[in-house]
Amino acid sequence: MSGNVQLLNDTLAAAKAEGRSALIAYLPAGFPTVDGGIEAIRAVFDGGADVVEVGLPHSDPVLDGPVIQTADDIALRGGVRIADVMRTVREAHEATGKPVLVMTYWNPIDRYGVERFTAELAEAGGAGCILPDLPVQESAPWREHAEKHGLATVFVVAPSSKDERLAEITAAGSGFVYAASLMGVTGTRESVGTQAQDLVGRTRATGTELPVCVGLGVSNRAQAAEVAGFADGVIVGSAFVKRMLDAPDHASGIAAVRELAGELAKGVRGQA
Amino acid sequence: MPSEFFIPDPAGQVPSAEGYFGAFGGKFIPEALVAAVDEVAVEYDKAKHDPEFARELDDLLVHYTGRPSALTEVPRFAEHAGGARVFLKREDLNHTGSHKINNVLGQALLTKRMGKTRVIAETGAGQHGVATATACALFGLDCTIYMGEVDTRRQALNVARMRMLGAEVVAVKSGSRTLKDAINEAFRDWVANVDHTHYLFGTVAGPHPFPAMVRDFHRVIGVEARRQLLERTGRLPDAAVACVGGGSNAIGLFHAFIPDESVRLIGCEPAGHGIETGEHAATLTAGEPGILHGSRSYVLQDDEGQITEPYSISAGLDYPGIGPEHSYLKDSGRGEYRAVTDDAAMQALRLLSRTEGIIPAIESAHALAGALEVGRELGEGGLIVVNLSGRGDKDMDTAARYFGLYDTDAEVAADAADTAEIEGDAK
Numbered sequence: 097m098s099g100n101v102q103l104l105n106d107t108l109a110a111a112k113a114e115g116r117s118a119l120i121a122y123l124p125a126g127f128p129t130v131d132g133g134i135e136a137i138r139a140v141f142d143g144g145a146d147v148v149e150v151g152l153p154h155s156d157p158v159l160d161g162p163v164i165q166t167a168d169d170i171a172l173r174g175g176v177r178i179a180d181v182m183r184t185v186r187e188a189h190e191a192t193g194k195p196v197l198v199m200t201y202w203n204p205i206d207r208y209g210v211e212r213f214t215a216e217l218a219e220a221g222g223a224g225c226i227l228p229d230l231p232v233q234e235s236a237p238w239r240e241h242a243e244k245h246g247l248a249t250v251f252v253v254a255p256s257s258k259d260e261r262l263a264e265i266t267a268a269g270s271g272f273v274y275a276a277s278l279m280g281v282t283g284t285r286e287s288v289g290t291q292a293q294d295l296v297g298r299t300r301a302t303g304t305e306l307p308v309c310v311g312l313g314v315s316n317r318a319q320a321a322e323v324a325g326f327a328d329g330v331i332v333g334s335a336f337v338k339r340m341l342d343a344p345d346h347a348s349g350i351a352a353v354r355e356l357a358g359e360l361a362k363g364v365r366g367q368a
Numbered sequence: 369m370p371s372e373f374f375i376p377d378p379a380g381q382v383p384s385a386e387g388y389f390g391a392f393g394g395k396f397i398p399e400a401l402v403a404a405v406d407e408v409a410v411e412y413d414k415a416k417h418d419p420e421f422a423r424e425l426d427d428l429l430v431h432y433t434g435r436p437s438a439l440t441e442v443p444r445f446a447e448h449a450g451g452a453r454v455f456l457k458r459e460d461l462n463h464t465g466s467h468k469i470n471n472v473l474g475q476a477l478l479t480k481r482m483g484k485t486r487v488i489a490e491t492g493a494g495q496h497g498v499a500t501a502t503a504c505a506l507f508g509l510d511c512t513i514y515m516g517e518v519d520t521r522r523q524a525l526n527v528a529r530m531r532m533l534g535a536e537v538v539a540v541k542s543g544s545r546t547l548k549d550a551i552n553e554a555f556r557d558w559v560a561n562v563d564h565t566h567y568l569f570g571t572v573a574g575p576h577p578f579p580a581m582v583r584d585f586h587r588v589i590g591v592e593a594r595r596q597l598l599e600r601t602g603r604l605p606d607a608a609v610a611c612v613g614g615g616s617n618a619i620g621l622f623h624a625f626i627p628d629e630s631v632r633l634i635g636c637e638p639a640g641h642g643i644e645t646g647e648h649a650a651t652l653t654a655g656e657p658g659i660l661h662g663s664r665s666y667v668l669q670d671d672e673g674q675i676t677e678p679y680s681i682s683a684g685l686d687y688p689g690i691g692p693e694h695s696y697l698k699d700s701g702r703g704e705y706r707a708v709t710d711d712a713a714m715q716a717l718r719l720l721s722r723t724e725g726i727i728p729a730i731e732s733a734h735a736l737a738g739a740l741e742v743g744r745e746l747g748e749g750g751l752i753v754v755n756l757s758g759r760g761d762k763d764m765d766t767a768a769r770y771f772g773l774y775d776t777d778a779e780v781a782a783d784a785a786d787t788a789e790i791e792g793d794a795k
Binding site: 154156157158159165172177201202203204207228229230231234251252255256257258276279280281 | 386395396397399400402403404542543548552555556559561563656658659660661662669671672673674675676
């Protein structure tokens with residue numbers, strides 16, 4: 097069975113056709129429990145997310161700030177396994193019909209086996225993967241299997257990426273390009289900053305047809321509207337996780353992420 | 369004039385242009401760091417071929433560090449080593465008390481060449497942190513050191529030294545709160561501050577070019593030891609023995625001996641409470657290939673690629689990874705790696721102290737324990753060189769608790785409670 101890269105492409109194209117940015121949300125699998133995590137993802141889709149990235153928690157999340165580190169830690173202490181991540185992808189996708197990606201570090205996939213991982217992710221209805229510590233030069237084995245199974249390979253570009261690297265990365269990637277709005281790890285920020293728009297412009301200047309979506313630091317409707325002014329998609333992670341962490345109980349956490357998704361969905365439609 | 373102390377690998381066989389030692393190494397880093405890591409590679413390559421760089425580094429290594437370091441024969445210690453002769457390469461006599469200064473001075477010069485004004489580093493036992501803080505004081509660079517919270521307690525003396533030298537010391541509270549987590553936090557800092565900050569990585573791990581560059585700065589250890597041994601004994605050793613955490617002092621000793629096929633290269637990993645207990649940090653003995661901190665190498669991990677928490681009484685060896693060149697040496701059979709328990713290391717620490725008047729670091733004591741074993745295997749006529757990578761001053765609190773060296777019963781009881789807490793933290 098082939099993965100859902102086409103569904104991802106169609107979803108992003110549909111948002112563009114509506115003259116808006118797409119809303120891409122991130123939540124880790126197994127947080128706060130496997131079923132609780134699935135419920136949270138469904139709530140985020142319900143609130144208006146177009147795409148969800150499911151985090152596969154890692155013991156050493158070097159690109160994540162304290163919020164996602166805390167969530168990963170809760171998930172790992174709860175015993176989350178790759179089979180749970182696959183179930184999360186499957187149930188989130190089947191319940192909504194929407195594209196679901198996995199975001200993780202390279203070692204869990206390398207250890208699990210690239211062929212086994214890509215086959216299982218495609219079978220679960222996954223649309224692709226974001227692997228922020230797998231640079232394009234080391235990515236050939238991954239891309240071969242991802243392509244075979246119909247999965248997107250979403251690469252991250254950073255403000256420090258030189259133009260020639262942007263060309264290499266956009267040529268190798270699929271689905272969309274994840275443009276990091278700033279130099280730093282995940283986490284909410286007061287403002288998005290000026291580097292993001294420049295990076296989106298430089299990425300598009302490579303001539304790529306891939307949508308360019310901006311993440312890192314975006315946490316509220318006003319920021320989403322600002323980013324939507326120049327990017328094809330707005331990626332929000334830590335703000336959702338923080339809502340869950342701050343909630344007094346699970347039900348209010350679910351309500352809080354649904355509400356945030358609704359707010360951000362207005363933002364990506366230019367309603368600041 | 370060619371450099372006497374900075375002797376980058378003349379063979380140039382490994383790593384490959386992509387930073388691979390056989391199947392190990394590479395550059396598994398976030399895109400945000402690619403430009404900075406590439407810049408380090410380019411600048412290091414330029415520096416390597418610049419006589420002025422070698423001259424500056426040589427000058428520092430002689431007049432600041434005190435190179436060459438002594439080679440000391442230890443006959444009373446060797447009486448316990450099956451009749452083999454044992455020589456110690458005295459990296460403990462370097463300024464700051466360990467081999468770490470060799471690499472730090474090289475990278476600090478590189479930092480200046482790159483025009484960066486701030487340095488960050490991780491540290492386990494605190495020896496790399498102290499050396500880095502020292503170089504930053506010398507060169508007028510801002511300095512932040514990341515250290516696991518468990519380690520800030522068991523190596524409190526080194527925390528004080530770093531602060532005395534003007535560095536900021538950040539106690540890392542994530543994960544196992546030891547060296548691995550300090551490295552994670554340093555990477556997070558680097559991603560955010562890479563425009564003006566150099567990550568002065570302290571071991572032969574990390575993304576290319578760090579494993580090769582750090583090795584090159586430490587090659588002087590083996591180059592000197594080889595020459596000194598030939599002068600003193602007229603022959604090459606049967607074995608070169610060193611402790612391995614990340615592997616920098618070991619590769620420094622081994623590298624010059626790699627072409628000498630008769631010389632066994634023996635790395636001693638921390639077996640902690642014993643491999644069978646699961647409480648150890650013996651990466652090559654018990655790990656599997658994986659990716660940690662930017663390169664592919666052996667890693668202590670579970671069946672789904674989660675890194676497992678290591679344990680060793682030695683903060684400097686308490687790490688679930690290993691430099692990729694060691695993985696290459698292991699798989700090629702050129703290197704041998706064996707595991708040494710906490711207890712064996714502590715016994716060797718006391719033995720060297722009492723037979724030779726040299727108190728080694730607990731890290732180096734793992735190599736000494738390994739040398740005792742190897743000596744018994746070699747028997748009469750054997751010749752062993754051991755890298756005494758650091759001095760034991762920093763470890764006196766741990767050793768005093770371990771051997772009950774404090775005066776009053778009340779103190780001992782309180783200390784035992786603390787030790788239990790620290791060990792509990794490490795699990």
